[in-house]
Amino acid sequence: MRLAFLLNGEQFETEAPGSVLLLDLIRGCGLWGTREGCGVGVCGACTVLVDGDPVSSCIYLAGCALGTEVWTVEGVARREPDLVEAFIEHEGLQCGACTPGQLVMAAALRARGKDPGEAATREFLAGNLCRCTGYRSIVESVRATLGS
Amino acid sequence: MHHVAVVRSQVPHGRIVAIDCREALAAAGVAGVFTGRDIGLRPYGRRVRDVPILAVDEVRFVGERVAAVVADSRSAAEKAAATVIVDVEELPPVLDAEQALTPGSPRVHETPWAYPGAVVSEADPHNLQSRVLHGRPDEVERRLAGSRHIVDRVYRFASGHQGYIEPQTCVASVDAEGTVHVWMANKSPYRLRAQLAACLDVPPDRIEIHPVAVGGDFGGKGSPMDAPLCAELARRTGRPVKLVQRYDEDLTSANPRHSGRIRVRIGCDSDGRLTALTADALFDGGAYAGFKPIATVSLHGLVDIGSSYRIPAAAVDVRIAYTNTVPRGHMRAPGAPEAVFAFEAAFDELASEAGLDPAEIRRRNLLRTGEANPWGETWVESRGLETLEAALAAYRPLDVDRGWRHGRGIAVYDRPTSPGKTSLRLLPSAEGVVAEVPMPETGTGAHTVVREGLARELGIEPGLVEVRQVSTAALPHDDGVGGSRVTAALSKAVAEAASAYIDRGSDEAVTVVVEPGGNPPVTAFCVQIAQVAVDPRSGQVRVLEILSAVDVAQVVNPHAHRLQIEGGAAMGYGLACLEDLVMRDGRVWAANLGEFRIPSTVDVPAWRTVLVEGGRGVGALGVKSVGELSNVPTAAAIAGAVADAAGVRARDLPITAEKVYALLRSEEVS
Numbered sequence: 001m002r003l004a005f006l007l008n009g010e011q012f013e014t015e016a017p018g019s020v021l022l023l024d025l026i027r028g029c030g031l032w033g034t035r036e037g038c039g040v041g042v043c044g045a046c047t048v049l050v051d052g053d054p055v056s057s058c059i060y061l062a063g064c065a066l067g068t069e070v071w072t073v074e075g076v077a078r079r080e081p082d083l084v085e086a087f088i089e090h091e092g093l094q095c096g097a098c099t100p101g102q103l104v105m106a107a108a109l110r111a112r113g114k115d116p117g118e119a120a121t122r123e124f125l126a127g128n129l130c131r132c133t134g135y136r137s138i139v140e141s142v143r144a145t146l147g148s
Numbered sequence: 149m150h151h152v153a154v155v156r157s158q159v160p161h162g163r164i165v166a167i168d169c170r171e172a173l174a175a176a177g178v179a180g181v182f183t184g185r186d187i188g189l190r191p192y193g194r195r196v197r198d199v200p201i202l203a204v205d206e207v208r209f210v211g212e213r214v215a216a217v218v219a220d221s222r223s224a225a226e227k228a229a230a231t232v233i234v235d236v237e238e239l240p241p242v243l244d245a246e247q248a249l250t251p252g253s254p255r256v257h258e259t260p261w262a263y264p265g266a267v268v269s270e271a272d273p274h275n276l277q278s279r280v281l282h283g284r285p286d287e288v289e290r291r292l293a294g295s296r297h298i299v300d301r302v303y304r305f306a307s308g309h310q311g312y313i314e315p316q317t318c319v320a321s322v323d324a325e326g327t328v329h330v331w332m333a334n335k336s337p338y339r340l341r342a343q344l345a346a347c348l349d350v351p352p353d354r355i356e357i358h359p360v361a362v363g364g365d366f367g368g369k370g371s372p373m374d375a376p377l378c379a380e381l382a383r384r385t386g387r388p389v390k391l392v393q394r395y396d397e398d399l400t401s402a403n404p405r406h407s408g409r410i411r412v413r414i415g416c417d418s419d420g421r422l423t424a425l426t427a428d429a430l431f432d433g434g435a436y437a438g439f440k441p442i443a444t445v446s447l448h449g450l451v452d453i454g455s456s457y458r459i460p461a462a463a464v465d466v467r468i469a470y471t472n473t474v475p476r477g478h479m480r481a482p483g484a485p486e487a488v489f490a491f492e493a494a495f496d497e498l499a500s501e502a503g504l505d506p507a508e509i510r511r512r513n514l515l516r517t518g519e520a521n522p523w524g525e526t527w528v529e530s531r532g533l534e535t536l537e538a539a540l541a542a543y544r545p546l547d548v549d550r551g552w553r554h555g556r557g558i559a560v561y562d563r564p565t566s567p568g569k570t571s572l573r574l575l576p577s578a579e580g581v582v583a584e585v586p587m588p589e590t591g592t593g594a595h596t597v598v599r600e601g602l603a604r605e606l607g608i609e610p611g612l613v614e615v616r617q618v619s620t621a622a623l624p625h626d627d628g629v630g631g632s633r634v635t636a637a638l639s640k641a642v643a644e645a646a647s648a649y650i651d652r653g654s655d656e657a658v659t660v661v662v663e664p665g666g667n668p669p670v671t672a673f674c675v676q677i678a679q680v681a682v683d684p685r686s687g688q689v690r691v692l693e694i695l696s697a698v699d700v701a702q703v704v705n706p707h708a709h710r711l712q713i714e715g716g717a718a719m720g721y722g723l724a725c726l727e728d729l730v731m732r733d734g735r736v737w738a739a740n741l742g743e744f745r746i747p748s749t750v751d752v753p754a755w756r757t758v759l760v761e762g763g764r765g766v767g768a769l770g771v772k773s774v775g776e777l778s779n780v781p782t783a784a785a786i787a788g789a790v791a792d793a794a795g796v797r798a799r800d801l802p803i804t805a806e807k808v809y810a811l812l813r814s815e816e817v818s
């Protein structure tokens with residue numbers, strides 16, 4: 001099928017089978033920042049934004065993105081470099097496997113408005129697993145970018 | 149690049165009658181389909197070499213590799229793999245470690261003693277993987293008989309997956325000269341090269357392991373895993389091949405933590421001073437022993453049990469059994485969280501018998517500097533008591549909701565620091581230096597240690613130091629990531645390399661090799677205090693806080709150091725409360741990370757860390773290990789806190805609401 005959507009702010013068009021997953025499509029474009037972890041929408045490593053909403057691209061059919069605006073970690077990092085800086089400053093990562101998903105979630109939370117507090121931030125990030133850090137530094141990184 | 153999909157056994161034990169690959173071979177994009185008969189029996193392993201590349205004639209666990217399909221895309225390979233028909237005659241499986249060591253039980257392997265590196269003999273119980281006897285059992289019995297108080301209990305723990313976010317993954321190719329090239333999420337490239345060389349029967353210099361950043365390890369990424377298969381497939385198809393495990397494959401067929409039980413017998417005198425300790429441990433090792441990296445093919449955490457205390461006599465007996473379940477491997481301080489859970493729980497129960505507070509009984513028994521631990525080791529300093537006092541001084545009880553009960557638990561662990569072997573090459577760059585290192589970055593900050601260390605030693609900005617992991621062809625041997633050695637080893641290499649670099653008379657590169665040995669005997673203590681709230685109506689446990697007091701010398705990077713402590717405690721929390729790789733009929737039941745639950749942002753308690761500074765470390769900087777410290781006592785501390793809150797003791801990890809509820813009800817009935 002013919003697929004067309006905005007990818008990281010630019011018009012993107014391709015031919016792809018109807019069964020192709022958004023994750024495989026964007027990685028196939030050389031955007032390797034989006035990672036496959038669990039492959040079933042549980043760990044959050046593959047999170048991207050579709051019309052501003054975070055989705056697990058490993059279980060999202062690329063065809064469903066038709067006519068939408070998709071942002072991957074590469075686009076988010078370019079659009080909002082202060083998010084990356086916050087993760088570096090607050091050491092919100094160790095091995096980095098979950099980091100793209102965490103960064104995209106940070107952008108999604110910021111787009112919703114001011115800092116909802118620690119508990120609500122943790123609730124928002126509950127679908128993004130990290131095995132390294134114990135989360136404190138990730139939550140601090142995310143909250144550092146939110147207006148109070 | 150071609151992709152590999154694996155056909156796996158659906159039964160725990162069986163004889164392969166036939167494998168029909170015809171449809172897969174005819175499928176679009178398929179370059180080849182291979183079985184164990186094609187590859188031959190060339191077992192691999194980290195010590196014992198008992199793991200077949202593909203099952204030959206017999207399958208021994210659900211998830212075992214039976215055939216492999218190579219195709220031009222991942223989906224083509226997976227679709228073709230689904231058409232392979234494996235005709236298996238089922239054999240009776242043995243699914244329980246206790247049963248496995250009973251005479252007459254089904255045999256997982258015909259001649260387990262015949263594998264290279266095996267540590268068992270024909271005279272041993274048939275399904276034994278290893279047995280380690282350590283200490284003085286006669287002296288223990290004599291002293292227990294004369295003890296005022298004795299506790300004799302059995303503690304159990306489930307299997308668990310390391311839970312790295314990046315699954316097991318490997319790329320291999322063979323060049324025109326026949327050299328095998330491997331890119332793999334593996335934490336010890338030089339050991340991988342040696343293990344692959346032994347399996348493929350080629351000299352190590354015909355194998356090159358290329359640098360890869362590892363997306364989480366925690367002990368699960370130290371084995372050759374799929375590398376021997378990928379190397380064989382690359383050789384046979386003449387193409388580079390890539391195998392990325394789907395996470396369900398990783399959960400069901402990689403190398404998770406051992407499940408098992410430990411019986412602890414411990415005694416003290418009327419003052420609560422320990423008299424003797426003995427531990428009898430039995431672990432389920434699964435279908436293959438080849439994923440254990442130490443020569444004893446055991447779990448070192450058990451032979452250190454009770455190490456933080458003054459105990460006049462101690463003994464352990466550690467057995468690991470073959471069963472028809474997923475092969476078990478190592479995970480962050482292998483065996484130590486389980487041993488410390490069992491020991492500290494028994495110690496709490498002994499304190500209760502002796503009428504002593506858990507803090508007080510530990511205060512009386514912690515090693516003082518100069519005293520040998522139960523296993524005869526003496527350290528330059530033993531700072532357990534200072535560390536305990538620091539934890540107690542920082543402790544602040546938290547409020548709990550109405551109707552919930554508050555509990556506090558304390559646990560202690562100490563771990564030696566041994567840097568092992570590594571190397572480093574330093575060469576000039578346009579504005580600074582390039583440091584070539586043999587060790588992958590697994591997320592611990594290994595490369596940051598090198599960059600910051602060299603910047604300090606050479607008096608330049610950290611930004612002018614480029615740290616580059618290089619292939620195994622470029623540097624002398626390195627032991628890999630593990631054993632909490634990374635900072636200790638690399639900071640030694642940094643100091644030596646910087647000094648040689650400054651002293652060199654030319655623009656040449658310098659290469660240094662850090663040999664093991666020559667280090668002062670150093671151990672690091674960690675004392676944790678867990679606070680929990682327990683709802684007596686439902687048995688629900690909320691862990692409120694883990695306070696970690698950590699015995700440190702020089703801290704190289706405070707952020708990375710703190711994250712090791714917090715991330716470790718999070719893993720300990722998972723072991724204590726969540727993680728259970730449930731098996732039914734020999735099959736790992738969890739198909740994804742939602743069914744095998746690891747901690748999320750909303751599960752974890754608050755972390756508080758207190759550094760007990762002023763310790764003496766190893767190397768030029770003077771560092772103590774931290775990577776496998778804080779994950780160890782957490783489950784013990786939480787178990788103690790739950791017992792304190794609920795008045796009943798859970799002796800079976802993970803401690804779930806269901807278990808606590810059942811204990812509370814049985815207490816009511818009695």
